Amino acid sequence: MxxxxxxxxxxxxxxxxxxxxxxxxLAGAGSGKTRVIAHRIAYLIAERGVAPWHILAVxxxxxxxxxxxxxxxxxxxxLELNSAPLISTFHSLCVRILRRDxxxxxxGYTRSFTIYxxxxxxxxxxxxxxxLGLDDKQVGPRAAQSAISAAKNxxxxxxxxxxxxxxxxxxxxxxxxxxxxxxERLRNNNAxxxxxxxxxxxxxxxxxxxxxxxxxxxxxxxxxxxxxxxNSLQFALVSFLTEKQQNICVVxxxxxxxxxWRGADVTNILNFEQHFPATKVIRLEQNYRSxxxxxxxxxxxxxxxIERKEKSLWTQNPPGERIRYYQAMDAESEAxxxxxxxxxxxxxxxxxxxxxxxxxxxxxxxxxxxxRRANLAYNIxxxxxxxxxxxxxxxxxxxxxxxxxxDSIALQRVINSPPRGIGKLTLDxxxxxxxxxxxxxWETISLLTAGGPQRLSQRAIAALxxxxxxxxxxxxxxxxxxxxxxxxxxVGVGLGDADLSPIPSPQAERGEGTAADPSGSPTVRExxxxxxxxxxxxxxxxxxxxxxxxxxLDTGYENALKGENTDEAEARLENLQELVNAAVDYDxxxxxxxxxxxxxxxxxxxxxxxxRDAPVTLMTAHSAKxxxxxxxxxVGLEDGLFPHSRAAADAAELEEERRLCYVAMTRAERxxxxxxxxxxxxxxxxxxxxxxxxxxxxxxxxxxxxxxGNSWLAFARxxxxxxxxxxxxxxxxxxxxxxxxxxxxxxxxxxxxFFRNRAANMPGGAPNLKSQISSSERKxxxxxxxxxxxxxxxxxxxxxxxxxxxxxxxxxxxxxxxxLRREGVGDSMKLTVSFPGYGQKKLxxxxxxxxxx
DNA sequence: TAAAGAAAGTTTTTT
DNA sequence: ACTTTCTTTA
Numbered sequence: 001m002x003x004x005x006x007x008x009x010x011x012x013x014x015x016x017x018x019x020x021x022x023x024x025x026l027a028g029a030g031s032g033k034t035r036v037i038a039h040r041i042a043y044l045i046a047e048r049g050v051a052p053w054h055i056l057a058v059x060x061x062x063x064x065x066x067x068x069x070x071x072x073x074x075x076x077x078x079l080e081l082n083s084a085p086l087i088s089t090f091h092s093l094c095v096r097i098l099r100r101d102x103x104x105x106x107x108g109y110t111r112s113f114t115i116y117x118x119x120x121x122x123x124x125x126x127x128x129x130x131x132l133g134l135d136d137k138q139v140g141p142r143a144a145q146s147a148i149s150a151a152k153n154x155x156x157x158x159x160x161x162x163x164x165x166x167x168x169x170x171x172x173x174x175x176x177x178x179x180x181x182x183x184e185r186l187r188n189n190n191a192x193x194x195x196x197x198x199x200x201x202x203x204x205x206x207x208x209x210x211x212x213x214x215x216x217x218x219x220x221x222x223x224x225x226x227x228x229x230x231n232s233l234q235f236a237l238v239s240f241l242t243e244k245q246q247n248i249c250v251v252x253x254x255x256x257x258x259x260x261w262r263g264a265d266v267t268n269i270l271n272f273e274q275h276f277p278a279t280k281v282i283r284l285e286q287n288y289r290s291x292x293x294x295x296x297x298x299x300x301x302x303x304x305x306i307e308r309k310e311k312s313l314w315t316q317n318p319p320g321e322r323i324r325y326y327q328a329m330d331a332e333s334e335a336x337x338x339x340x341x342x343x344x345x346x347x348x349x350x351x352x353x354x355x356x357x358x359x360x361x362x363x364x365x366x367x368x369x370x371x372r373r374a375n376l377a378y379n380i381x382x383x384x385x386x387x388x389x390x391x392x393x394x395x396x397x398x399x400x401x402x403x404x405x406x407d408s409i410a411l412q413r414v415i416n417s418p419p420r421g422i423g424k425l426t427l428d429x430x431x432x433x434x435x436x437x438x439x440x441x442w443e444t445i446s447l448l449t450a451g452g453p454q455r456l457s458q459r460a461i462a463a464l465x466x467x468x469x470x471x472x473x474x475x476x477x478x479x480x481x482x483x484x485x486x487x488x489x490x491v492g493v494g495l496g497d498a499d500l501s502p503i504p505s506p507q508a509e510r511g512e513g514t515a516a517d518p519s520g521s522p523t524v525r526e527x528x529x530x531x532x533x534x535x536x537x538x539x540x541x542x543x544x545x546x547x548x549x550x551x552x553l554d555t556g557y558e559n560a561l562k563g564e565n566t567d568e569a570e571a572r573l574e575n576l577q578e579l580v581n582a583a584v585d586y587d588x589x590x591x592x593x594x595x596x597x598x599x600x601x602x603x604x605x606x607x608x609x610x611x612r613d614a615p616v617t618l619m620t621a622h623s624a625k626x627x628x629x630x631x632x633x634x635v636g637l638e639d640g641l642f643p644h645s646r647a648a649a650d651a652a653e654l655e656e657e658r659r660l661c662y663v664a665m666t667r668a669e670r671x672x673x674x675x676x677x678x679x680x681x682x683x684x685x686x687x688x689x690x691x692x693x694x695x696x697x698x699x700x701x702x703x704x705x706x707x708x709g710n711s712w713l714a715f716a717r718x719x720x721x722x723x724x725x726x727x728x729x730x731x732x733x734x735x736x737x738x739x740x741x742x743x744x745x746x747x748x749x750x751x752x753x754f755f756r757n758r759a760a761n762m763p764g765g766a767p768n769l770k771s772q773i774s775s776s777e778r779k780x781x782x783x784x785x786x787x788x789x790x791x792x793x794x795x796x797x798x799x800x801x802x803x804x805x806x807x808x809x810x811x812x813x814x815x816x817x818x819x820l821r822r823e824g825v826g827d828s829m830k831l832t833v834s835f836p837g838y839g840q841k842k843l844x845x846x847x848x849x850x851x852x853x
Numbered sequence: 854t855a856a857a858g859a860a861a862g863t864t865t866t867t868t
Numbered sequence: 869a870c871t872t873t874c875t876t877t878a
Contacts, residue, residue, distance in 0.1 A: 060868070091868050118867090194868060262867065362864050365869095382867090423854050603868075622866045644865050660866080683863070684869040 015282045016040045022276035023249040028313040029666035030289025038071035053083035054220040094201035104208045114191045115602045120409050121193045128181040139174050148179045152195040153263040158183050198233040205240035216244035227252035231263035258660045291320025294672050298665035301697045305655045322704040323672040327711035331680040335370035338633050355617045355629040357664045359642035367618050379614035381623045387601045391572040398551040402474035405442040418560030421463040544597045545583035621664040632668035637676040637692035661694045810853035
């Protein structure tokens, strides 16, 4: 009955059937990795008789776990099962574990902890900076937050960070102080940030043998997707979970490691065999996704990485079309080109799915507009997610408050939204008292309204009482009793029997809804553990949707919006309606309760809500990992954008950018377009931009040029065939071109042309690597550019010691380069020069020893 | 206190 | 360019 294996190739088969012991699957792009994991899970259940709930599959994104879940359901269709495998992200797995067992950690946390997402955590950091009396210009909340997060991920606690920080500089010492206060407040608020979810779960497994034992017994087969992107905490988590059984299967591709900046450690996959001695290694090297040409171009690019294990990815697919290239005038015309092309493709094949991949979210806007204008239904991934909308977060904050009024972060968020007469003065007064008494804002408010010593107006008192009654009303609905003060909570409750009950899988929790699921997913009838709610973790009888409605109506939120009578308010109301809909869906799935709904809203990211069959999907290259599309556009392939300028300084980071480019290209099944613009607006300023070095690393013969007029590509082709033009010498040899790490020659030429047409020198402006074009000069450039690319300057002779932008200079080490901009005067005059092969350099003219060339 | 106007920071990628 | 945050004014 099961021909799970018949559709798999030899290696895939091995990967599915090698069920016992550690297994490392090195799976190249498009080699059927997800299929293998799904089949493996199904095989374990159907062929090896493993109880589904002994299986754990971990992914990074909810999107990936949804995908996995639906594939597994598909394979197991028709089987009568009484549990389901747990397919979860790292973060929600940790939430699950912690919601059950965090009290065993004895750190004062209770099972009703709240999760602070990025935004909450940033607020808290801001508060800490303010309360420490630090100058937030010097410390910078964002920088502090990311420093703290990085430290936490390195496994440092505030003390060890502080110990190190004391001796470095004042700024770090300040951050250390913020860190200490931040951690203290998290604890006092019974709150965990994203990092804590992993940290506490790891600590729990490490320090409490009974808990570790329990989960080892529960999860007998563990699978980890995208293993190349795990960080040290995730590695620790997996190691502890599989300590006993060692049935650990990880899947990954070092070439697709793109999250080093977030602490991912590619040595986790490279050294897997050392960590798990009996490891079996299987390589999946046949690509089923892309055409030969696409694969060739992508491979050619990633081959430029030095730090890389060579591997052979091959395909039996036909060569397909060449990949297509377009040089646009600016971002708008780039977007217009993409939209027009998508229309053409879809005219020929109406159900062709397209993806537009960019490096930064900021680029999405123009594409969004172009799609709208072209009447193409598009789907945007990233940017502001639904749950990040102000009004949605406000309502969630009300609900959080209802569950735990001591959550001061949530309280601050909504105490005066909608406006109810609680202004800055009143808030300051609350803050002052809260600090004096060392209690939460909520408790402070109770003291103040009960007539404690204060200097608030009657009006303010009345406003506070009003707010109080709103929250009390809401918490009555969400279910009694109010949360105990975190620190007085039931610390040290042992592991009761309830804790040993299995963790319900997502399906089990959504429940019995699955039984009625028309898609026929496996029937799940696992005791949704009733006895797991000694706390008020999941107490309420009310429907989540009713609670959400109450939070919108009874707080006056809806009325305030209705009163505004603006389009914006209208849109917000619609979003709130969406939130109610989401809650209704949730209720229908038989979900567990408000707490989980709120957790979900914190952990779900926008990346997860992409609709698989949208005609056009707009997203970052990062978000595209794991997806595939027949038609793919990689846009903004410009130096400083992709690769991003922040990565340019560091060779390792540049290689990560290149892998990112590889990931983006290998999303394409049949058609791949690469585009760049000659100029684009950044921070509201027009900047000239040069083609990405990654374009230069693609085999030119596999590229078709669709640009109008003279493009960089036309020039690059020309330059590789021209024989004896001295100016082009360095570009004659293909090899030299292939290893070319810096600017492209001809675009520099075109910029030279532009500069030569300038009357005056650039005034020193923002320190940007790119050259600046003022709007008055833009027209000159536009009209010039058409003719400029193929011309060869013989640069105007200048006074020997003067190097105006547009002139060529020779440098002892870097050779010949083009002066892009000049700033400063006299001895401090600095030049930004573009050297082929070395990129852009900033030189102090006096010391650089330049000569005109 | 709230609304309107001015200044400053923002954009790398995300659970 | 755009959004957030601070400052001014009614």
